Amino acid sequence: MSLTRPQKSALLLAFDLTLVPATFFVALQLQYSRVWPLLPLRANWGLVPLLMAVAAVAIVLIGLHRVRLKQYQGQAIVQTVWVAAILGVTSALLAKFGDLRLPNGFHFILAVIYFIGYVGARQLMLSTLTQLYRRSHIVTRVAIYGTGRTGMALANELRHSDDIMAYAFLDDNASMEGMVLNGLPVYSGVHAAKLKEHFNVNRIILAMPSLSLDKQTFLATRLGDLGFEVQTLPAFAQIFGGDALISKLMPSTPASLLARDPLDQRMDTGCAAYRAANVMITGAGGSIGLELCRQIMTCRPARLILFDISEFALYTAEAEMRVLADTVGVEIVTVLGSIADQQHVAQALARHDVDVVLHAAAYKHVPIVEANARVGLANNSLGTAVLARAARDAGVKRFVLVSSDKAVRPGNLMGASKRFAELIVQDLATRSERTIFSIVRFGNVLGSSGSVIPKFREQIARGGPVTLTNERVTRYFMTIEEASRLVLLAGSFAEGGEVFVLDMGKPIRIGDLARKMIEAAGYTVRDAANPEGDIEIVTTGLRRGEKLHEELSYRQGAQTTAHPKIIRVREHHLSEIEMAAALRSLRDAVESGSDEAVISVVARTVREYAPQGLPDSAPQMRAVASRDAGDTPAE
Structure with missing residues (x-):
């Protein structure tokens, strides 16, 4: 008793x-x-x-x-x-x-x-x-990842808890290993497995709110593979006293916010297309590109070529990949540059004897591309043309374009640029003898840079408000790990010219997602029904180019594949002459420096393009949209 x-x-x-x-x-x-x-x-x-x-x-x-x-x-x-x-x-x-x-x-x-x-x-x-x-089963044994202010505050808070006990710190700073802070030993992050052996720890708390979501997700995945339950602590929780700090612990992985079971098997099939091959990943420093790098490493390619226009992103990706490469024996090569640089791309493909190209480089943020039409189309569409043609000329075996659900009946320039890129790849697939071209299309990725998850987390950490464009907006969601794994699988299934659509489950209301995240962080929503709540949700109105609901394909008919979450569809495409004329017109428009000229070319080429939410101050754009409103996709 x-x-x-x-x-x-x-x-x-x-x-x-x-x-x-x-x-x-x-x-x-x-x-x-x-x-x-x-x-x-x-x-x-x-x-x-x-x-x-x-x-x-x-x-x-x-x-x-x-x-x-x-x-x-x-x-x-x-x-x-x-x-x-x-x-x-x-x-x-x-x-x-x-x-x-x-x-x-x-x-x-x-x-x-x-x-x-x-x-x-x-x-x-x-x-x-x-x-x-420690020998009983009545307490939860935890370790705290991070020895900064948040980690120390959490360690002090846990001293007041009767059912949670901290046993150790983890930190990636090698100089901290072996130290004792607040009476707790500090272990290197790479030695996390020792915590089970020494202290029987079953949960790790990531107390590093300033760490990017990509890094938090990577850590959570690695620790989860070791058998730990992983939670995170929002920075906003530090201002509360008592048990409030502990109550703000939330699931570390975005997958927990999905109302469906995520893909749980490892990349154990489809590796034959990548094993011992020289694989180039464009946009390797981005959210999807970096996860593709991680996943492809499990297939043990001979060489992994990281291609990115951002020096910092490339440096970060290389640092992480070299750690993994030491364990699997893969050569890591970095290439800094733009996919629109024809000579540079051709030299990189030839120099590294590339067998597979996974093309994930793109400007993807809808408002930014909407405000920078010429640059967005030059990169996403013309850049894809340069890269895909160079891959064909170099004899690359497989070329996989990572596309988006926004390419289906696009309501914004980002989606239209991706559909334009799809048309380019489809055209090359019809007459390519050595290169298998394919497209993988999916919706939003939970936790990718610029997506709603990092945005909502940051707003919750600041104490709100959480901002929505519209309560009724729905989006398809998938975790980064699942999307990347299925991209690789789909790429291995390709025979040429297919558009692979990933099963994204049911669309999720963004308003419901915001409420889930607020509640998962231990707070309550402040609204008319609960005026004493913690965090308010504010509606700001749909942005230019934003649709209420997205789609994943034009056609109703589809074919199953060897994987239940990958669907093969055949989309309409332009003839060789039409595609050549469209590319020539787009290059001329880009060189003219006119956003209006670029948009006009896109509207003529991507006949399903129907701009959403255009301001009254854009009569030329509105005229283009009005002129092409009656166009329907060719079957």
């Missing part, structure tokens, strides 16, 4: 009082250098009950007996100094006025011994109880 809080306090007080006679005896031993100082003990034993009474009053008034063992530190130790000092002063006064022949040094020794005994007893009791807890 467990003791109540008052019962525990009473036991601690009783123990503290028994320290007084023990301390008195030890102080006499030290003062008179005798193992059994019988004569001084008989002469001065009358002091002991009085000192016990004084100690009891001091401890109760200060409240030391109510300090829990896990909280005995800092201020509590200073208070123990005061009790010991009161005990020593009282002993000296009683000896003086009682005409007791005790040396002055005895009272100082008494105070010091009592302090040492008190602190040592508390630490011994805490250590004993900790060992008992």
Whole structure:
């Protein structure tokens, strides 16, 4: 039967009082250098009950007996100094006025011994109880990943918890390994598996809110593979006291927000297309590109070529891949540049004898591409043409274009640019003898850069509000890991010219997703029904080019593949002459520097393009949209 809080306090007080006679005896031993100082003990034993009474009053008034063992530190130790000092002063006064022949040094020794005994007893009791807890099944054993301010605050908070106990820190800073912080040992992140062996830890808390979601997801996946349950702690939770910090723990992986089971098997099929091959991934530093790199490494290619226009993204991707490469023996090559640079792309393909190209490089943020039509189309569409033709000329075996559900009846320029890119790849597939061209199309990826998950998390961490464009907006979602794995599988199935559509499940209302994330973080939604809630949801209105609902394909008919989550469809495409004319017109429009000219070419080529939410100040764009509104996709 467990003791109540008052019962525990009473036991601690009783123990503290028994320290007084023990301390008195030890102080006499030290003062008179005798193992059994019988004569001084008989002469001065009358002091002991009085000192016990004084100690009891001091401890109760200060409240030391109510300090829990896990909280005995800092201020509590200073208070123990005061009790010991009161005990020593009282002993000296009683000896003086009682005409007791005790040396002055005895009272100082008494105070010091009592302090040492008190602190040592508390630490011994805490250590004993900790060992008992570690062998029991009534507490959750956790490790904290991150030794920064958030990690230290969480470690302090967990000292107050009866059912969660922290056993160690994890940190990627090698200089921290072997240190002890807040009484907890620090292990390197790569040695996380040791925590199960040493402490039987079953949960790891990522206390690094400033870490990018990509890195958090990567860590969570790696730790999950080791058998740990992983949670994260939002930065906003640090401003709460008491148990609130612990209550803000939330699932670390975006997959937990999906209302369906994610893909759980590893990349154990489809690897034959990539094993021992030289694989180039464009946009390798982006969310999808980087996950494709991680997944492709499990297939053990001979060489992995990371191609990206961002030096920082390329540096980050290379650093991570080299760690993985050391374990699987894959050569890592970095190529900095633009996919629209024809000479550079051709040289890279030839120099590294590329067998497979996974094309994930694209400008993907709808509002940014909408405001920069010429640059967006030049990269997403013309860049794809340059890369795909160079791959064909170099004799690349497989070329996989990573596309988007926004390419279906596109309502914005980003989607139209991706559909234009699809048309380019489909055209090359019809007359390519050596290269198998294919397209993989899927919806939004949970947790990718710029997506709603990082945005909502950041807003929740700041305390809100969480902003939505429209309560009724729905989107298809898939985790980065699942999407990347299925892209590789679909690419291995390709025979040429297919559009593979991934099974994204049912579309999710963004408003529902926002509420789930707020509640998963331990907060409540503040609205008319709950005016005292924590975080408000604000609707800002649909942005230019944004649709309420997305689609995944034009055609109703589809064919199954060897994987239940991959569907093969045949989309309409332009003739060789039409495609050549469209590319020539797009190049001329891009070179003219006119966004309007670029949009006009896109509207003529991507006949399903129907701009959404155009402002009144864009008459030329509106005229183009109006002129092509009646066009329907050719079957």
